[in-house]
Amino acid sequence: MNVRRVLIIILTVMLVQFISINVLGDENDIKYIRVGLKNPMVYEDQAVISTNNDGFSIGTIDSSFNEILKTDAKSLFIRLDDFYKIEGDVLKLVDENEQSDYGPYHLEIQGEYEAYDDVKAEITNLENTGVKAYPYYNGKFRIWLGFYRTYEEALTEAGIFSEKLGKQINIIDETKTRIVIEDTEGNILLVLKPDTKLYIKGNTVEGNESIIAVNGSNYRDYLTLNRVNEELIIINYLPLEHYLYGVVPREMSVNWPLEALKAQAVAARNYALVSMRKHEDLGYDLCDTQHCQVYAGYDWESLKSNKAVDETYGKVLKYNGKLVNAYFHSTSGGHTENSENVWGYKIPYLRGVKDDFSIGSPNDSWQLVLNSKEVREKLEANGIDIGDIYSIEPLAISDYGRVLELKIEGTGGVEILKKEKSRKIFGYGSLKSTWFNVKSDADVYVVNGTDFEPVKTTLNKVHVVSANGTITSTRNVYSQVKITNGDKTNIMPVIPNVYIFEGRGWGHGLGMSQWGAKKMAELGYNYKQILEYYYTGAKVE
Structure with missing residues (x-):
């Protein structure tokens, strides 16, 4: 197929010294991490990957990478094996009941092949007889024909090819489990089942590292693919430390002191290790959004933040020998909080500490003004209808000033928002913390x-x-x-017509305040001292 989505492909070659990844030991014994890439996906069903390395290698990984095929193509088009309609120069995924130009029914010539070169040689022989074919892979290679829209269409073609080739032809039914990889000429490089766990990397000379762009955003090491119904999932498979290279500069400014960045690196490493397999149902460990921790890949890396990762290599924060879930937030406003006042359960290393280091930082204090109509609309958007609002007041407050229960009265009833739910209702970026009071006109x-x-x-x-x-x-x-x-x-x-929330800090208030860490580093504290200050009783090991 020669049809392509119009996508801007940024081809960038990055030659960097490969850093070997050793086993960290004990519960940190994780060499590689799978990161589901949400941010660069322009379409859920299609993607373009590109490289300025010498093309791509595709293979399996056990203790090392085992190449099964290589292409010198600098870009590959990846899509779901599904129903598509051509609209101009774009492929549009359509429902099976809609008119389509391509479909997920195929024909298979009986027989299987161990090596890609063998199946490719046979495909070349078929093409010399006028039969266009391509390889399918599910641990072994097979030869497939066509992208048929219906079973009946495939059945008719099966009879024609069986007679022409003198071979048994099987019909491959529609399924929601296959992915198609094409080159820039529209040739099918491979159709595969994601559970075969194939990995894609740039072809490099020894000592240089693979850099692959996904719809223009660059990533280190390997990509692998998964499919969940009509969603194509691109996964970056890379060493844990390389993953941290792309996390630290997104979670903390690279212009901040090195010791603050090192504290962030350890906190991010802890988070990754504790949260591993969070998205196992989707075929990866962590996503690249705030749902896990923000990961932006190669493009956001800097020498300074990479140095912070390298100089804390393998370092983690532990409490009584166990990994700490190192929650962090932007700024505490002057005091961090106890875990039970945020999530509902007590964690011994997440105790509220006095935090003068955060005072004077941006969002140390803030104000949110909402009229009564806006309050009602935000409640209704979250399934809460208590009519016109006539009162908002805190019912319970923690020892450190955060609202544990917020009572909202309306003409149709009363709603009590507990702990972080008030921020969920009014918006995490608007109601910046639960440390607030409420005034009205x-x-x-x-x-x-x-x-x-x-x-x-x-x-x-x-x-x-x-x-x-x-x-x-x-x-x-x-x-x-x-x-x-x-x-x-x-x-x-x-x-009241207007409600005024006057608050302090930004975030849930648990663990490390990032702005507090910055101030501590400026005052001469090292990363271990910063972390051990915010996580009560924990030690960097």
Whole structure:
């Protein structure tokens, strides 16, 4: 097939000294990691990979890479084996009931081959007789024909080819498990089952390293492929330390002090080791997004952040001999938090610590302003409908100031948001932490007539006593109230129109504050001291 998606392919050759990866030992005994690449995928069903190495090698990996085929093509087109329609110069994945130009039914010439060269030689012989064929691989090589749209179409062609070739022809049914690899000329290089675990690397001379671009974004080492229904999954398979090269500069600025970057490298290494197999159901260990930790591959690497990884090689943070789940966040605002006040369970090394190092950092303090309509809309977007909002107030607060329960009252009921759920509702980038208080444009201070201590409340919770002693709830009678001190009169709404969240810090507040680590490094603390300060009782080993 000569049809191609129009994609910008950035071909970049990067020759870097290969760093051998030794076994880390004990529970860190993981040499390689599988990273599911979400960010560079332009289409879920297709991708272009490219290299300025000397083409590609495809093979298996046990203790080393075992090449099964090589191509000098500088770009490969990868797609699902499925129903496609040609629209201009683009292939569009379509439903099997829609009109299509290509389909996932195939013919197989009986017989199997151990080596790619053998199956390729036989395919060449067939092409000399006018039969266009290509290899299929599932541990052995087989010869396939065609991309048929229906079983009936394949059946008709099977009879024709059987008579022409004098060989048994089998029909291969549609399935959601195959992937097609083509070269730039539209030749089918391979159709494969992802569970055969083939790996793709750039052809390199000894001492140089494979760099492969996926839709223009560069990655080290190997790619492997998986398919989940109609999603093509590109996986970067690489040494753990190389993975960290692409994580550290995305999680922390490379302009920060080296010791802070080293602390981030250890925290990221811990996270990877503890969270390994997080996406096993999709065929990889970690994704490249914030769902795991952000990984951007080769393009984001810098000499300084790579140095931080290299100089902490194999170093991990442990508590009582076990790997620490090294949570980190942007800035604590002045105090980190206990784990049970965030996730709901107590972790001995995630204890709140006083954090003056984070004071003065960006987002040390912040403000979020929402009107009552916006609050209602955000609740409803998360399946919570309590009508028009008339009150928001914290019910429970941790010892370090974070809101454990946020009570929201509406005309249709009450909702209590616990711990991080308030951030989920209002947006993690808007409600930057749970360390906040809430004000409104209906706030007043009242005295109870007994001890005359002023208490903050909202006008909708106030009762008015008339001259004849009648007590009336403002909520049920008034829309606004005039308040005067004799000289000045304010007209205030009874039901708040605007809610003001005034908060501190950014993130969940557990473990290391990144801005705090920066400040500590500037003050002369090393990475071990930084980590052991934020993770109570843990030790770098």
